[in-house]
Amino acid sequence: MPLALVGREGRRRVLLSVDLAARKLGLRPGIPVAKAQALYPDLVLMDADPEGDRLGLEKLALWFQHRIAPIVAVDAPDGLVLDTTGADHLHGGELPMLKDMVHRMAGAGFRAKAVVADTWGAAHAIARYGRAPIAIVPSGGTDSALADLPLEALRLPSTIIEGLATLGVARIGPLAAMPRAPLTLRFGPDVARRLDQAFGRIGEAIVPVRPVDPVEVSRNFAEPIGAAETIARYIGKLVPLLCQGLDERGQGVRRLDLLLHRIDSRTEAIRVATAMPVRDVKRLTRLLCEKIETIDPGFGIERMVLIASLAEPMDRRQTVSSLIAEEEADVSDLVDTLANRVGTQALYRFAPVESDLPERSFCRVPALAPEETKDWPDHWPRPTRLLARPEPVQAMAELPDQPPLFFIWRGVRRKVKCADGPERVFGEWWKNDAELTIARDYFRVEDTSGERFWLYRAGDGEHGETGSQGWFLHGIFG
């Protein structure tokens, strides 16, 4: 059923937004309700709720602030703007970060587009009018990325866009090439300002949403500071105050943001994340100080704010000392340090998954996830190295279930001296219909030089529907 939201534009009732099904029918925002209803009687109409949308967007902004980056603002009516500088390292880089965002939004039932660009204006334009759902505009590539986009992408009022359209200007590229003075004379200063903001010639401050009642400490400087040592010294002064505040509430910090307000009214930010709630002065200071080199102090920093944007209850625990067992050392601080260096998802443990297919028999879990009780079965030896994808080999074997006599892998012919197998693995039909008849026969083979490999035949050697009957190399034994 196509769906459209209805609102007022002046005295007319028009469609404000339409869903994908309605868009396919040819409906667009701006069409009068009466016309739309006449065309498609089964169109579902609902009243728009701009105030509710705004509140929802603010909630989403706070969620993004918890998860992604310290500086998040609402880009009304349908977007968020994030300053991800100093935060993308926690997600393993910009591309994984964008993918993660879009994926999470999809999980919540939203189709989102995410773009990283040099400026707010450019990111706004490309996210709304670009093709790809995920895009990263390289630094300095803003001009070419924006040139082909329509003028609506520039955040200009519709009267100006219509006026420019009558002049025959429809794209940003030609508009940027026009002389400024006549434009300003006719349309006011907005056109030039939006152009400059999009191309990064003038700054545009992002005023972040504030988390509800965070633990926060700040310090103003009469003289702007800039040297790394000075910043480190004041971090050392702010962190104990923050920890005191956290202590009063019985909380520990999971995401800690340091916002540095520069005298040219730009804000630099550092974010550090911890795997478990932390209130340790030394540890937090160290995590923050490791990131100082990413700060660009510009002409100086006049205000430092330290915010615990995500704090969680941290209960006091009695340390259990045992007479028999030696307490295992706590590595959570090391995990935090490494996670802030290489990203959280690059730090993991493997946990068993109940599956006979080797590539599905494990999954990655966070490094400090609770220990699972299951373990892999121990029936057969497993190779030390598992190839990311099985490599096809040429092999000759007696049917139906003998190991190969020889095989050729990466151009080297190896004669099989002895072998173990077959270990038959069946497809998981409850996951995928196509796997209903699939089978694999795994063999552990040793060649004449003593090297040991894990080979399998796709299929059981008798029935064509069980697989291609081709041979693959899947792992290497020690």
Added chain:
Amino acid sequence: MTAELNKKSGLETLRAAISRLEGHSDRRRKMLPFGVREIDSRLPGGGLALGALHEVAGGGNDALHSAAAGQFCAGIAARTRGKVLWIVTRQDVFAPSLKQVGLSARRTIYVEAGSDVDVLACFEEGLRHGGLGAVVAEVARLSMTASRRLQLAAETSGSLGIAIRRWRRQTDAADFGQPTASVTRWRVSVLPSVPLPVPGVGRPRWLLELIRARAGECADFEVEACDAKGRLAPCSPIADRLSLPAALADGSDQEAAGQRRARA
């Protein structure tokens, strides 16, 4: 007798002087013995020194795959206490196999670093921490400076550091000849497995080459690969070949087996 005693005490004082120069005079070095007499007797201190950096590489094709080298290191790490940090650039460790040499997946934390530089940085961070049982890192290039830093970090914290040298191309493997500051350097090559009287693959065997040992001598060992607790076993080809048929034989054949053994 007295001359011999004098000689001995002279050696002791010299050793003390050297260890004082090396900067760890007050600390007793802890060792992790292999449990194989031939190997432990060749290593100074009677085992693999904790608080030190060790290098392991695979021989032949294993320089690229590091399957045997990886399993050898997993076996060592399995015999330590505490968590193990395993740093890689491209992940192809198959966790169930590490469990089969005694290194539980619950103990092993993997770090997937983007480049060799990141690997070394994480390696050093892990060694400095001191609370880990072992830190294993797969690196291709290990310069003298980098290895010295790692060795110092390991010395101060007492952690066991193992660098698995693993290259993308066979030609790069010549890099293993370059000097580094590691305490021992091993090369693990696969050997044909223990022959069985029935079809099948027996217990894997390795050729362990101790290429370098600080204050020790090089040596080669033929060993049987790690068992379920990460322990190596000395190769004893004759005993195996005879004991297996003896074990398999039943009743009337026992005598014949005994005679065969006696002849051997």
